[in-house]
Amino acid sequence: MSNRDIEAARFFHEATKHSYTSVRSSPHMLDWDNRPIPYKIYPDAPPVMLPRDLNLASIPALEAMASGIAASAGEKLDLEALTRILFCADGLTRRRQVGDEEYHFRAAASAGALYPIEIYVAASAVEGLAPGLYHFSPADLKLRALRPGNFRNHIANAAAGRASLVEARAILILSSIFWRSAWKYRARSYRYCFWDAGTVLANLLAAATGDRLSADLVTAFVDAEIEALLGVDAIHEGIAALVAIGSTAPAGLSADAADARQPIDYEAMPLSAEEVIYPDLVQIQQESRLLSLAEVNAISAAGELRGNTGAGAGGATPGRGLGDTILRRGATREFSHNAIPGADLCAILAASSNHPQCDFPPLCDIYLIANAVEGIEAGAYFYDRTSKRLELLKAGDFRGNAGYLCLEQPLGTDCSALICYMARLDRVLERLGNRGYRDVHLEAGILGGRAWLASFALGHGATGSTFYDDDAAKFFSSHADGKSPILMVALGDRARND
Template sequence: MSRSARTASAYHRLTGYRRGRLTPHALDWAHQPRPRKPYPQLARIPFPTDLSMPEMDYADLVCQAGQSVPAPQTDLDLNTLAALFHLTHAVTARSMHGDQPFYYRSIASAGALYPFEMYLAVHDVQGVAAGVYHYDLFDFALTRLREGAVPLTPSSARRVAATIYISGIFFRSAWKYRGRAYRYVLLDAGHLLENLRLALTALGLGFCVHTDFDDARVAALLGLDEGREGGLVCVHLFSSEGGKGRLAPVADPSPLPNDIRDASRVSAREVTYTEIQEIHRAGYGPAPTATGRERQPVSPGWHPRTWIDLPPSSPAGHTDYARLLWQRRSRRNFVSQSISMDHLAAFLDPMATSVAGTCMPTGEIVAIGLLAGAGTPVAPGAYLFDPHGRRLGQLAGGAMLESMARACLDQMWLKNAAFHLLFVSDPKALDQAWGARGYRYAMLEAGRLGQQAYLAATALGWGACGIGAIYDREAADLLGLTRDGALLYLVGIGPLKGR
C-alpha cells in the first residue's frame, strides 16, 4: 500500500485509528506550542473596548445568515471591526490550571489547542490605514504586518472594503494529534468560520466566503511560513452602497521580513509530519474544475427505510446571541432525561438553515446523521437528517450509543448523551470531484455545522461535546457506510446534570 497522503482518501486512510494499533505518544509539555504568534515589535492598533453589541435573537440570526447576502447595512470602521472580531473569536473566561492560565474561548477546539489565526487586509475602511494586519486575541488589537494598498486576493466583482483570512498552524494540533492533526485544524477553522458568518450577519455586513483561492499568493501576502501555516478561508467584506466601482489593481507586494515569517513557528521543538504537508500541498488552489458534481450531494451510501416529519419548531422566547456565545462550553456531564419532539426539532432547525447557507463552492458534501438514544422522541437507532424536508429517515433500529462510544476510543461518557450528531462524507468521491482540496471543503463544513450544534444545544440548556478521535473503520461499519464512507466528526448532545 502506498504511503502517499496526496489525496483525501489516502490521507484519511493513513491517519485512521484502528483498535489495538495506536502508537503510544507522550506529550512534550516542555515544548507545548505557544497560543499566540511571537511577532517582533510592530505597530499596533488597539481595539476600543467599550463596545456596543447588536441585540439579536439567536433563532432570527441563524435564519438571516441562511439567506442570500444583502447589501451592507453598516459602514466598516474601527468600532465595527472591534465588534466583529469580538463576536467571532473572544476570550470568555479565565482560570488557572496549575500555575498556568487557561483561557476559555467562544469557539470549540479539539484539545483546546486553537490552531487557527485571523488576519485582516484593509482596502477601504474608515479610520484604518490600508495594509495587512494580524488579530491579537489576547491584547484585543491589530498588529500591522504591511502598510499601504495590497492586492485583492481572491478577486471580486464587487467593491471590497476588507478581507478576513483564516489560517491554520499545523503544529499547534500536531503536538498532540501528530499526523492526524490536519483533520482537527480544518474542523477548528470551520468552527471559527461559523462564528464569523453569524457575526457578520448580526452586524449587517455584506460578505462572501471563499474557500478556493491561490494558496501561495495568500501565504506571501500574510507572511506565512508555508511549511508551518496555511491559509484556509478568505472572507470579503463589501463596501456599502456609497463605495462605487471595483478597487484599482495593485501589484503583489514584496516578501515580508523573515522575522514575520518565523512567527509561524510556535515551539522551539517542532515535528514535521509528512502526511500533513502532502495533503495540504496537494490541495493548493485554485482547485481544478469539478467533474460535473459541484452541486450534487456526496452520498455516504445511506438509504432510509421510513421518514419521520419534524413538527414546526417554536423557539422558547428570546435568546440573546451575544450572551449565548459567551455561555458556550464543551460540556459532557450528560444525564438520562427524556427530550420532547419539539425540542429535537428546535435543535435541528439551525442545522437545516445552516446547510442552506453553506459556505462551500461544492453543494452538500457532508451528510448529517443522528444516533438516537432511549430518551429521544424517536425510536433508538440511526437516522439520516434531511435538512430540506426537515425530516429524519430511519436507517437502522436498536441501541447504538454505547457501541459508538466504544468506537470513539472507548470514551464511555458518550453513551449517556441523548443523541449523537454525525457528520459523514466520502473522501474518495471528494477526490473524484474536486481533487485533494475537496477534503478541506468537507472538513471545514463539518466544523462549521459542528459549531452551530454547540450553539443550538446551549440555547436549549443542553450540553455538547465534539469528538474527532474515532476508530474510523469501526465507526463506519457501525453506521453502515460504504467502503469509502467516513465519519468525519461526531458531537454528543443532551441534557446535563444539575440543569
C-alpha cells in the same frame, strides 16, 4: 504534485484513521515542556487598540445561523463591528487557573484547546481603520499592523476575481498553524485544523449576520498568493479560508498600489523550543494547494450547486441571543442522561444543516444516534438536509455503541444525541480534487460548530468528538455505504457536577 492527484487525500485519510487497534499500538506521550503557545505574537508590529465595550449581538443565535445577509453597496463596517466579529470568532472568553498555569479558552471550540487558527484582516473600507493587513491578537484584543495598503485586488485576483472579494470592505483570512494541533494529534491533526477553522467560521458567520453584514466564505484560491501576503510558508502555517465581509459599491478588478509579495517587516515569536514535522501532514497540505487560476476555476465551477439556506428554528423557542450564547458556550465535559425535547433537537439539526454562503457545494450528510430525545424513538437516524426530516434507520438503545464509536469516551454513552457528519469522500475528491479534503472537514466543522451553538442557545450542552473511522461507517451501514465519518458532535444536558 497536483490537486488532481487524489491518491494523496485517499492515502492520508487511510493513514490517519483511528481504530481500536491503532490507538493501542501507537500511543503518544505529550511533551509538556515543548507545548506550543496558543497565540501568534508579533512583538514589534505596531498595535491598534480595539474597542472594549462591545455590544454583542442580541438577535437569537438560531436566527443568526438561519441565513446570511445579501451583499449590498449600502453596508457599513466600522471598527466596532469588525471587533465584534473577530471577538465572536476567536476572542478570549474565559481563563482557568490550573496549578501554576493559566489556561485560556476562546469563543469557538477547539479540539484539545490547542487553537491552531489565526485570523488576519485585509482592511480596505473599514471606518476607523486605515487600509492594510493586520493580525488579530485575541490575548490583548488588538490588531497588529503588518503592512499598510489595500490588498483586496491581490486577494480577489488569487480567487479568480470572485465578486464578493473584489467588493469586500474587509477580508478575513484564516490560517492554521499546524504544529499547535500536531503536538497532540500528530499527522491526524490536519483534519482537526479544518474542524477548528470550521467552528471559528460558525461563530464568525453568525456574528456577521448579527451585525447585518454579508459574509462570503471562499476556499478556492491560489495558495501561494495569499501565503506571500501573510508571509507564511505552507509548511508551518497554511491558509484555511477567506471570508469577504461587507460590500462597497461594485468595483472593478485592478492592481493594488501596495506590493503584496514584499516580505513582511515583522517576525513572530517561536511557538516552542522545537517543532516536530509530520511528513504525511506536509504532503496532504502541499497536494491540496491550488497552483494556478485554472485550478481555482475548475473548483469554483464545481461549487455552483448551491446549498439549502434559510430554514429557521422550525417552531422551537427562539432561544438565547447570539452574544450571550457565544459567551456561555463551552465543551460539556459530562452529560446527564436526560432526554432533550424533540423540538429542540429538530431546531439544532436545522441550524446545523444550513449551507453557508460559500464557493463549494454541500458535501456532508448528517447521521444521528438518538439516546434520549423526547418524542423520538431511540435509534440510529439519517437527517435529510433538504427536507429537514429524520429517517429511522434502526431502532434500539445504542448508548454503548455511541460511547465506543467516540473512542470509548463516556460523552457518547451519556449524551442525549450524537451527530455524525459523513461524506462520500470519493465523490468529493473526484469533484474538487484534494482541496475537497480540506473543504469537507471545514464544512463539518461549520455544521458541528452551529449544532454546538444552537444547543447552547436552547439551554443545553454540547461537545465535539473524534471517532473510530471504520467502525462508525459500519454502524450506519447500509444507508451510509460508501461514506466516511468526518466529525461527531454530542448534544445533551450537563450532568449536575459538570
